[in-house]
Amino acid sequence: MTTGSPHTPGPDESVTDLDVVVVGAGFGGIYMLHHLQQLGFSARVLEMGDGVGGTWYWNRYPGARCDVPSLEYSYGFSKELQLEWEWTEIMPAQEEIEQYLNHVVDRFDLRGDIQLGTRVTAATYDEGRARWLVETDSGERFSASFCVMATGCLSAPTVPEVPGRDSFQGRILQTSMWPREGVDLSGLRVGLIGTGSTGVQATPEIARDAAHLYVFQRTATYSFPAYRGMIDPELQATFKANPDDFRRQQRETFAGVAGFGGALGPAAPPTRRILDTPVEERMAVLDQEGFWAARTWADVLVDLEANEAGSELFREMVRRTVHDPEVAEALSPRGYPIGCKRLVFGVDYFEAFNRDNVTLVDLHKGAIESITPTGIQTGQGHYDLDVIVFATGFDAMTGALNRIDICGRGGRLLREEWSGGGRALFGLQSHGFPNMFLITGPGSPSVLANMVVGIEHHVEWIGDCLIYLRDHGCHTIEPTLEAQDAWVAHVNEVSEGTMYTAPTCNSWYVGANIPGKPRVFMPYAGGLPAYIERADASASAGYEGFTIG
């Protein structure tokens, strides 16, 4: 184990003293700050972006949009906020969510305690003083009793190393760092690398603007139809009549989506099983209802054989949509189950490949070799481009934390403690890092559920914990190694037999998208209710599994 270098600031060094430093100003950091203020703690949020919103500040690529309904993907902590904010679209676009989060910041007068343009580079625990020293890229220092890492699960972008990148004479863009002022792609030849959720959303939008779009695909995607449309005012009124009841229902559902009694989807999960349905009838269902994975078939996401039958039906759907049979075949996913990667939802994705100005570059026929001054060189030829767009994803769940030099008790470095995968009790705290809390850390449902519901639960759990410490005259809290190990074992156990851990599944959930990252399934797959019950039971039992001092 490498030892970090704990640093106690000298008397001449200026340090801002706080009760709590919060890192990140997305859904997590914004609510954390408000909650801490309500509880009487002094706190400051440090955010590297120049605006608030986190995911919804950074990801402003064409087509960026949420795939959880806005009424579900929003805060439940304030009744007034819920009553006064009017959502327009069922699935909100980036802009509307960013506006909403800015409204929350202003409505609760939080802006003064959010420091933008400030990247946290290091956080060091001073065991003697039981304080965290947090350092930033501008050399500022903050000393705090507690540190809350609201740094996000999908906030550390990753771009593959492609030789020659610096030689490109056109423009290189990254979807998760899309310029705030927008980009005019009209008349340009654009190369888009990546066909995950981001690439699927961006493809039809870029195709509409660009002279020509080349989509560089390494793995074909199961992309399901996304809802679009404006919210029915009556539905919004029904929600506003009783938001508390609705928010309670969210926490009682597996994925944190209450569902509006079927108004935005099927009222009840399907009972129809694909394996019990003759092939002709499957086709009839495809004709009548389209293909919605678990919303159409009960067994597709739970049984590998059913999943393969579902995949075949999916490929039939692609063949029916895409006119050129060769392109349809290349766009048809094979070799991994539906649902092993995060489900992708899109509109007009497959249809985009029927356009004259869209070309699929199937990288199985020749991989990307280099970026040249004029485009991309692949094993199947050179593509002349004006713009290259990377939609290549994130170092998920642990990436943002591992990019900070986090040095805990006894000089432990978090990234080294986590070299075999992220470990944290309930995804909230990691052994060896007292008084540091993680919002949606590894081992919590996080990315497997409506994230706002998970975030709100974490913020409130942390708030309750700080009150408990204050009321009991205590100063430190840290998980025991035994409790943490037992939780990590439970997280692994729960994921066994799911599509997420199928042997053929290479997803960011298991770190497979990052060369050298340990292959460990990171989120908790047992659902929100089971998770909340356990985390809350520990708190009710005086923080069982944690050492308090």
Ligand code: FAD
């Ligand atoms: P983030 O919003 O990621 O905010 C973290 C913040 O921390 C960022 O602003 C970042 O700049 C900052 N930060 C990180 N490191 C540092 C540092 N060292 N110093 C200073 N600041 C730092 N979830 C859903 O549930 N449903 C969806 O439909 C959905 N759609 C998504 C679409 C996209 C394009 C992406 C990328 C993610 C989506 N997610 C979705 C997940 C989304 O990230 C969460 O729902 C939620 O926004 C996370 O909020 P957060 O506050 O935890 O993290």
Ligand code: NAP
């Ligand atoms: P992603 O799902 O990780 O997809 C990255 C894509 O880039 C994949 O197609 C990947 O191919 C490709 N890629 C990576 N390296 C490559 C290389 N060297 N050459 C060619 N292709 C390469 O990332 P994402 O699309 O940004 O989505 C990440 C997550 O953000 C989602 O899973 C979701 O949770 C969230 N998100 C949600 C929405 C939404 O609709 N709500 C929208 C966007 C993002 P391989 O598959 O072969 O690795």
